[in-house]
Every structure is written in C-alpha cells, then in structure tokens.
Amino acid sequence: MNPMEYAKQLPELFKKLHQDFFKDTPDNLYQPVAYAMQSGGKYIRPLLMIYANELFGGKQEDVVCNAYGIELFHNFTLVHDDIMDHAAIRRGKPTVFKKFGLNAGILSGDFMFIKSLQLCVGSDSQYRMELFDLISKTAIEIHEGQQMDVDFESQDMVSEEEYIQMICYKTAVLLACSLQMGAIIAGTSKKNQELLYEFGRLIGIAFQIQDDYLDSFGDQQVGKRIGGDILNNKKTLLYISSAKLASSDDRVKLIEWYQQQTSSEDDEITKISEVKEIFTRSGAKEYCKDQMNKYLQAGLDCLHKVESDYSKSKLLSIADLITKREL
Amino acid sequence: MNPMEYAKQLPELFKKLHQDFFKDTPDNLYQPVAYAMQSGGKYIRPLLMIYANELFGGKQEDVVCNAYGIELFHNFTLVHDDIMDHAAIRRGKPTVFKKFGLNAGILSGDFMFIKSLQLCVGSDSQYRMELFDLISKTAIEIHEGQQMDVDFESQDMVSEEEYIQMICYKTAVLLACSLQMGAIIAGTSKKNQELLYEFGRLIGIAFQIQDDYLDSFGDQQVGKRIGGDILNNKKTLLYISSAKLASSDDRVKLIEWYQQQTSSEDDEITKISEVKEIFTRSGAKEYCKDQMNKYLQAGLDCLHKVESDYSKSKLLSIADLITKREL
Numbered sequence: 001m002n003p004m005e006y007a008k009q010l011p012e013l014f015k016k017l018h019q020d021f022f023k024d025t026p027d028n029l030y031q032p033v034a035y036a037m038q039s040g041g042k043y044i045r046p047l048l049m050i051y052a053n054e055l056f057g058g059k060q061e062d063v064v065c066n067a068y069g070i071e072l073f074h075n076f077t078l079v080h081d082d083i084m085d086h087a088a089i090r091r092g093k094p095t096v097f098k099k100f101g102l103n104a105g106i107l108s109g110d111f112m113f114i115k116s117l118q119l120c121v122g123s124d125s126q127y128r129m130e131l132f133d134l135i136s137k138t139a140i141e142i143h144e145g146q147q148m149d150v151d152f153e154s155q156d157m158v159s160e161e162e163y164i165q166m167i168c169y170k171t172a173v174l175l176a177c178s179l180q181m182g183a184i185i186a187g188t189s190k191k192n193q194e195l196l197y198e199f200g201r202l203i204g205i206a207f208q209i210q211d212d213y214l215d216s217f218g219d220q221q222v223g224k225r226i227g228g229d230i231l232n233n234k235k236t237l238l239y240i241s242s243a244k245l246a247s248s249d250d251r252v253k254l255i256e257w258y259q260q261q262t263s264s265e266d267d268e269i270t271k272i273s274e275v276k277e278i279f280t281r282s283g284a285k286e287y288c289k290d291q292m293n294k295y296l297q298a299g300l301d302c303l304h305k306v307e308s309d310y311s312k313s314k315l316l317s318i319a320d321l322i323t324k325r326e327l
Numbered sequence: 328m329n330p331m332e333y334a335k336q337l338p339e340l341f342k343k344l345h346q347d348f349f350k351d352t353p354d355n356l357y358q359p360v361a362y363a364m365q366s367g368g369k370y371i372r373p374l375l376m377i378y379a380n381e382l383f384g385g386k387q388e389d390v391v392c393n394a395y396g397i398e399l400f401h402n403f404t405l406v407h408d409d410i411m412d413h414a415a416i417r418r419g420k421p422t423v424f425k426k427f428g429l430n431a432g433i434l435s436g437d438f439m440f441i442k443s444l445q446l447c448v449g450s451d452s453q454y455r456m457e458l459f460d461l462i463s464k465t466a467i468e469i470h471e472g473q474q475m476d477v478d479f480e481s482q483d484m485v486s487e488e489e490y491i492q493m494i495c496y497k498t499a500v501l502l503a504c505s506l507q508m509g510a511i512i513a514g515t516s517k518k519n520q521e522l523l524y525e526f527g528r529l530i531g532i533a534f535q536i537q538d539d540y541l542d543s544f545g546d547q548q549v550g551k552r553i554g555g556d557i558l559n560n561k562k563t564l565l566y567i568s569s570a571k572l573a574s575s576d577d578r579v580k581l582i583e584w585y586q587q588q589t590s591s592e593d594d595e596i597t598k599i600s601e602v603k604e605i606f607t608r609s610g611a612k613e614y615c616k617d618q619m620n621k622y623l624q625a626g627l628d629c630l631h632k633v634e635s636d637y638s639k640s641k642l643l644s645i646a647d648l649i650t651k652r653e654l
Binding site: 025026028029080083084102103106107109110111113114115117118121125128129132136139140143144146147148150151 | 352353355356407410411429430433434436437438440441442444445448452455456459463466467470471473474475477478
C-alpha cells in the first residue's frame with residue numbers, strides 16, 4: 001500500500017484511540033480536541049514514525065499510540081498558532097478558537113499538549129525516558145522557532161543562517177523527532193536513530209525553503225494567494241539571498257519595498273511583481289532552488305546510510321511528497 | 328528557620344536556576360517568563376516539596392530543581408488562566424499578557440509548561456518516570472478542573488460532590504503532587520508517598536472551601552472585594568449547601584438572586600447582604616466551616632501516619648498557613 005493510501009486509514013484508527021484516551025474528559029474540553037483532530041491533514045508525522053519503525057522490523061501496533069501522540073502534538077501547535085496568527089480558517093474549516101472561542105482554544109491546546117506528551121512517551125518502560133527527552137527537547141525548539149519567526153518581523157536584517165535555524169526549529173525538528181521516535185521504539189542503534197533524525201531535519205528544511213519559494217513563484221492554489229509573504233514583508237530565503245546577491249540599485253529598491261505596507265489592490269499587484277523581478281534578476285530564485293536541492297540531497301544521503309534489512313521506498317516516497325509541497 | 332523565612336530565600340535561589348536553565352532562550356521569550364517568575368507569590372508548592380523531601384532525610388540540593396519546576400508549572404497555569412479570566416492584575420502588577428501582549432502570554436505559557444515538565448522530571452534516572460507520570464496526570468486533572476469550573480457557570484445546579492471534585496482538581500492536586508514529588512525523590516515507601524499526597528489533597532480542599540468562605544465572610548483585604556463570588560453567581564459550597572439546607576422560601580429567593588446580574592452599586596450591596604443572610608440562616612455558613620475542618624483534620628491524620636524519623640513541624644506549619652488563607 002502506498003503512503004497516501006495508508007494515510008487514509010489513519011483517521012479511523014486515530015478516532016478509536018481518541019475515544020479511548022479521552023473518554024473521561026469533560027465534554028466541553030473533549031469537543032474542541034476532537035474537532036481539531038478530525039479536521040484532516042496529511043498525517044505526514046505519524047507516517048514518518050510508522051515507516052521509520054518498519055525499517056527495523058517494527059509493526060504498526062508497536063507505534064500507533066505514539067504516532068497518534070505526535071499528530072495530537074502537531075495539532076496542539078496549530079491550535080495555539082492559529083490564535084496567535086488570528087487565522088480564521090484551517091483546512092477549509094473554522095479554526096478551533098473561531099469555532100469554540102478564545103478560552104476553549106487556549107485550554108484545549110494546553111490539554112492536547114500534555115495528553116500528546118503522555119502518548120508520545122507511551123508505556124514501554126524500556127524507551128520512555130529517551131522518548132520524553134526527545135519530544136520535550138523538540139517542543140522547546142518549536143517554541144523557540146516560533147519566537148524567532150515573530151522576532152524576524154521587526155528585525156531589519158536576518159542572516160541566512162538565522163533563517164535556516166528558524167525554519168529548522170519551527171518545521172523540521174518535528175519531522176526529525178517523528179522519525180527518531182519510530183527508530184527508538186524499534187530498538188535500533190543510536191547511529192541509525194541519528195541518521196533518521198538528520199534525514200527528517202534536512203528534508204524539513206528543504207520543504208520549508210520550497211514552501212517559501214512557492215509562495216512567490218508557485219501556481220495559484222485553492223485558498224492560497226501568491227505573494228502573501230512579499231506583502232507581509234516576510235524575510236524568507238528569497239528575500240535574504242536577494243538582498244545579498246542583487247545589484248546595489250535593486251538592493252535599495254528591495255529594501256524600500258519591504259519597508260512599505262500596501263494599501264490598495266493595485267499597489268499590491270505592483271509590489272508583488274516588482275519584488276519577484278528583483279528575486280529573479282538577482283539570481284535568488286535559482287539560489288533558493290539550489291539550496292532546496294542541496295538540503296534534500298543531504299537528507300537522502302542520510303537515509304541511504306541507515307542500516308536496515310527492509311525497503312526504504314516508503315520513506316523515499318514521503319520525502320518526494322514533502323518536497324513536492326504536500327506537507 | 329521557619330517556612331516563611333525560608334521562603335524568602337527561594338526567589339534568589341530560583342533566579343540563579345532560571346538564568347541557567349533559560350540561558351539559550353530568545354530574549355522576547357525569556358522576558359515574559361522571567362517576569363512571571365519574579366512577581367512573587369508564597370512559594371507554597373516548592374516549600375511542600377522541599378519539606379516532604381526533608382522528612383526522609385533529603386537535602387535541599389536534591390530537590391531544588393524540581394521545586395523550581397513545580398513553581399514554574401504553577402506560574403504557567405496562572406499566565407494562561409489570567410488570559411482566560413481577562414485578569415489585568417496579579418500580585419499587584421500587570422499580568423503577563425497585559426504587559427507583553429496576548430501572543431506572548433500564550434507562547435511564553437506554553438514554553439513555561441514544557442520547561443517545567445523537564446525540570447520536574449529532572450535527571451535522576453531512578454525516579455524520572457515516576458515523576459513524569461505524576462506531574463502529567465496532575466496537569467491533566469488541573470485542566471479538567473479548570474474546564475469544570477467554566478462549565479459550572481452555565482449549569483443550573485452543581486452537586487456538592489461535583490464541587491469538591493472541581494476544587495480538588497483545580498487547586499488541591501498540585502499541592503498533593505508537590506508533596507509526593509519530594510517523597511519520591513527521597514526514595515521513601517509508596518505508602519508514605521500516598522499518605523503525603525492525601526495530606527496535600529485534603530488540605531488543598533480545605534483551603535479552597537475556606538477561600539470561598541472568606542470571599543463572602545472574610546475581612547476586607549487589600550485588592551480583594553467581599554462578595555465577588557456572590558455577584559458572579561459562583562456556585563461555591565456556601566451556595567450549594569445553602570440551596571440544600573435553606574427553607575423553601577429562602578431557597579427560591581437564593582436561586583432568584585443567582586439568576587440576576589446586578590447593574591448598580593446599590594443593587595450589588597443589597598444582593599450581597601441578602602444572600603449572606605440566607606447563607607447564615609440556612610446553616611450553610613456553619614456547614615462550610617465544619618466541612619473545612621473535616622478536610623483539614625483528615626489531612627492532618629494522613630500526615631501523622633507518615634513514617635518518618637524527622638520532625639513534621641514544618642509541614643504542619645504550612646498546613647496551618649494554608650488554611651489560614653495565605654496560599
């Protein structure tokens with residue numbers, strides 16, 4: 001079964017675990033959590049965990065509770081992020097706080113957080129502490145990444161290194177953590193664990209570079225507007241590398257554009273088009289593609305080094321999927 | 328050194344741990360956390376943990392990081408509670424979200440949560456999983472208690488049992504958890520651990536009954552208005568027992584008062600005074616005092632049963648302090 005077909009079975013599987021694990025929860029706390037968990041998504045993180053586990057002979061039942069835990073954890077971050085971003089819609093439906101109110105958004109997010117840790121840590125005494133250390137370290141990095149992202153908005157310049165660090169923390173470490181958790185539970189070597197972690201971290205960075213790239217140069221997609229990052233003056237790798245690579249005229253223009261807030265639709269169209277031209281002229285567009293491929297390739301190299309008797313094709317197809325922006 | 332003198336040393340001790348444990352945190356995340364931790368409080372939970380540990384020969388240094396963790400955890404709950412309660416002031420200073428903004432309140436709260444779990448679980452492999460299970464169970468109960476409290480506002484009637492369950496979860500289990508953590512780290516018997524947990528749980532319930540009682544019948548205190556719970560139609564034990572014990576005339580009157588929102592200061596004064604008379608006439612005032620003493624006594628009985636070669640006087644003096652409303 002290919003990953004995307006398999007992913008379609010997860011909602012039903014997770015629903016049963018959910019009912020079981022939350023059965024004593026007060027109804028008004030249960031509802032927002034169930035709503036957040038039933039609103040779809042691609043289940044990339046549980047898939048990574050399950051397939052990493054399979055790579056060393058593990059079975060679905062060994063890891064499914066932890067995989068549910070990582071999806072719950074991911075959804076917790078979304079519930080609180082949506083509040084902080086004032087996001088009204090996620091996956092085509094009202095966000096949790098829009099549907100249930102701010103307080104329910106905060107409280108149910110906190111509740112998902114702690115429940116997800118319990119699930120991730122699980123009950124197998126052999127690996128519990130390793131799993132706790134990994135998921136708690138990851139949670140800290142994600143929050144630091146979120147804060148860096150906020151900080152960058154008011155920072156005049158962000159270095160490429162800082163930007164990579166931010167997307168690594170904000171996006172990549174949870175993919176890496178999912179993979180390593182699967183490997184830990186399978187009882188494989190520390191070296192294999194670390195290689196899978198690196199594989200996840202590197203393809204996560206590649207994904208985020210790609211995602212930012214497509215925000216400016218992608219096809220128009222449902223519910224997604226091209227140029228949103230430019231209008232919000234987001235310091236993505238396109239901007240950062242363009243400011244470095246561009247001619248001095250273009251650099252001045254670019255910085256001026258990024259100090260402006262547009263007020264009319266015409267202004268917006270002009271700004272997006274002018275900035276995209278600078279991104280192209282400067283070579284930043286090509287630079288970002290190269291960087292994305294560099295991280296992807298480095299990630300795949302790590303995966304190839306993992307010592308396993310089983311096929312890596314499922315993890316390879318997820319890497320393919322992620323970097324084709326299906327995360 | 329008596330507990331209150333000892334408590335005065337904790338801020339300095341915790342400040343050092345804080346700087347150490349948060350040294351790599353982005354500044355904009357560090358500031359709200361440091362602010363929340365420096366705004367005072369009575370340090371009851373760390374004191375309970377340190378003294379429970381001492382009861383079995385433990386030293387301060389064995390437990391001080393975990394004690395700092397439990398205070399950090401407590402402060403996390405306050406940071407998010409203040410957002411949900413729209414509270415502008417805590418301990419005489421602006422609340423975290425009022426000072427740093429809503430997003431900083433949510434994000435720094437989440438960050439405190441996960442950091443506090445790391446600190447509570449600590450690094451001594453012998454007891455880490457026991458500590459994780461205890462603090463995570465407690466965190467879940469606290470959130471369930473918070474939800475029950477919210478739910479009770481729109482519920483017509485709340486039973487005494489439900490009310491006790493709510494205050495147990497919302498307030499008492501964290502005191503109980505603090506004590507048991509100290510006992511776990513000291514390596515004492517499961518029986519001693521459970522007795523200390525029960526001691527904390529029961530004095531926590533006694534404290535909350537007392538706190539609710541004083542909201543109606545206490546002396547006017549700085550920043551605290553008498554009758555707030557009555558004006559907010561809060562279903563405390565005074566209300567619940569009064570609705571059960573009162574004459575049918577008084578019961579009807581009481582329920583009518585609790586369906587009203589007062590609009591003028593005169594109305595407020597009348598409502599508070601009428602409801603307090605019903606609380607007194609019905610015998611609810613005496614009933615609550617009796618209940619509070621019952622829980623306190625049951626808690627002290629548990630403490631007496633703990634097998635220890637050391638003096639229990641410090642824990643007794645904290646019990647005394649708590650139930651004299653210094654929590």
